[in-house]
Amino acid sequence: MGRRAKNKQGDPTPLADREVNGLSAKKLGKRKAEFDDEGVKGGLGKRPVKKVKEAVKSKTVKVVEGKGKKVDGKKGVKRKKEGEVTKKSKKAVVVDEDESEGGDEEMEDEGSSEGWEDVDEDELQTQRKSLFDNSDDDEAFDGDLADYDMEDGEHEADDMLRGPVQELDLGSSSEDEDEPASTTRLKGKKSKQSERPAKIIPTGSDASSSSEEDSEEEDGGRVTMKNMEARSKALDAKAAREAELDLAEMRAAAVGSGDEGDDLEGLEDEDDVEGGEGEDGEGAFVLPTAEEREEEKKAGGPQVHVVQRRMKECVRVLGNFRKLGAKGRSRAEYVLQLVSDIANYYGYNEFLAEKLFQLFPVSEAIEFFEANEVPRPVTIRTNTLRARRRDLAQALINRGVNLEPIGKWTNVGLQVFESSVPIGATPEYLAGHYMLQAASSFLPVIALSPQPNERVLDMASAPGGKTTHMAALMQNTGVVFANDANKARTKSLTANVHRLGCKNVVVCSYDGREFPKVMGGFDRVLLDAPCSGTGVISKDASVKTNKTERDFTLLSHLQKQLILCAIDSVTPDSKTGGYLVYSTCSVTVDENEAVVDYALRKRPNVKLVETGLEFGVPGFKSFRGKQFNPAVSMTRRFYPHVHNMDGFFVAKFKVEKRTKKIEKDESEDGEDGEKEAVGAFAFDAEEDKEYIEESKRKSMKAKGLRVPPRPSTKAAPAASS
């Protein structure tokens, strides 16, 4: 097939030696900004801690510590004085503070970047990785799961845009064959992905006419302001068509029509390696028995070419098991072998390999695992409080940044293909004209669609990518309470809030489960929940090996608690809103559909509504025998191998008034302890058995009592690679 790889983009390539506006990078200016870690002068992280009420009263952005009194719903946090926190360059480009998100298409092309060329030479020499320092992206929850919370867990968001991952060598040389798998599995070979930077895939509906494609060809080489939109549309159209073809192929393969295995790009060189042996040829594939597998393990694991071939063969057989399955061997045996080989080949623990494998038809699963080996496109979000996308694009193009609009679905996003300057340290970045943010992170905010003058809660908000996006959509009016239980992480949140000039944000630090006790009555709530990060494995490969079954149990439990508190924090009386968006950067069902389904069961006054997102795969209505509320199909899943974005999940709820009947039912349920009473989290005796046990253990531990051993859970062996 070979099309799948085109969906992917390597890191933007530094253009160190390229001339920018007639000047080589080296000739560019000398000023070096003195900024702290968060890119804000003066170490804003050290600002004094204040209580929420004070923050509201003083109408400035403060960090608020947990355990406070209830704060009533005053709107309209007053703007800070201009320039109070954000240091702009003296020669900053003209910024129209009132420009809203939708405005940039009509703007005149006035993008001069004069005065911005004084970038320090050292910065220009910075290594690739530092292109993305100060990344603002969000991240998966990686705290201490035993305490399910926010104990630090700060692997810096910069990871998002780290240097190139090693790429898979899917062929094999004769020398390789004698080496152990662990040494031959990964190779620094240049992959197809980096040959052609790929667009983020929006949706088939974005496909545009062939004239747009023509314009791409006419324009040929470099992106200019003039050809940017047309090129973008043409690329989107092409990419969307390719994505659709890929999906169709994958589905056909899954249904099983014969030669699907040959379509697995990641494994396509295998026949060459093996000298073209097919099933009927000499050395035909024979599925190892359990004993043979044991022996293989004892001998140090299989060789890479053996694993490659076996994976391909297993996928082929599983694609049409009735016809291709060997006599006397079950489908489950092929699956077992395949999962074990996937774990080995891609470096996952077997537990997680299986969990992720189960989400997809067989051949699509390989696509997913392959996509996790490739970095996602580098994207930035224009901060419309400080800049217009057009001006920002021009300014960055003038600096030697090669970029394009992400796609029709966002009018603030830009995809960076290559850059001669560190994207996380340009004057425009430091002046808050943009946020380094994964495209997937735009989605929950677009779905929530906060309106000017509303009162909004971002329940788990650090480092603030989505908070600052919401503040911009609200045009710096109303108020966004940006909460994060991890106080250390509120430093970067506060820094971003200041850098981007958000004046309607109050930063606070409570456990989300304390809402709505500390404050409620919100028009809209975003719960971008702490999660396992199985959608962002390309950024954080540690997820492959450090997640166990217990982690998922605990996370799912925390997410269920948080979502009920989030629902209860929304006022059904809101004149303009009454919505909750739940999102995660994880693709597992336990953290997504199961949480949504739980919320629907526990809170009969909420219903799912369409996210309003133009693309994304519907959530699972059932999974492995478990039936969910059919409305769960209104939720949206995003995948690296389909959308060329981080794996992501978005659900949107409308919170309605509690009827007398609901309240009566709940109080009756409350009596026997089966369901929780209004506003307080309680467990469902049967369904939450595991959680109850875990909770008891925690409270015993806290009291210093001896904790009985946990009942044995499924082992999560480390991957042998």
Ligand SMILES: C[S@@+](CC[C@H](N)C(=O)[O-])C[C@H]1O[C@@H](n2cnc3c(N)ncnc32)[C@H](O)[C@@H]1O
């Ligand atoms: C996925 S990240 C949020 C990213 C953020 N929304 C953004 O766009 O930048 C999840 C956050 O949840 C926080 N967190 C973990 N447990 C929490 C809890 N019980 N209450 C509130 N926040 C919590 C973590 O500290 C982490 O910052």
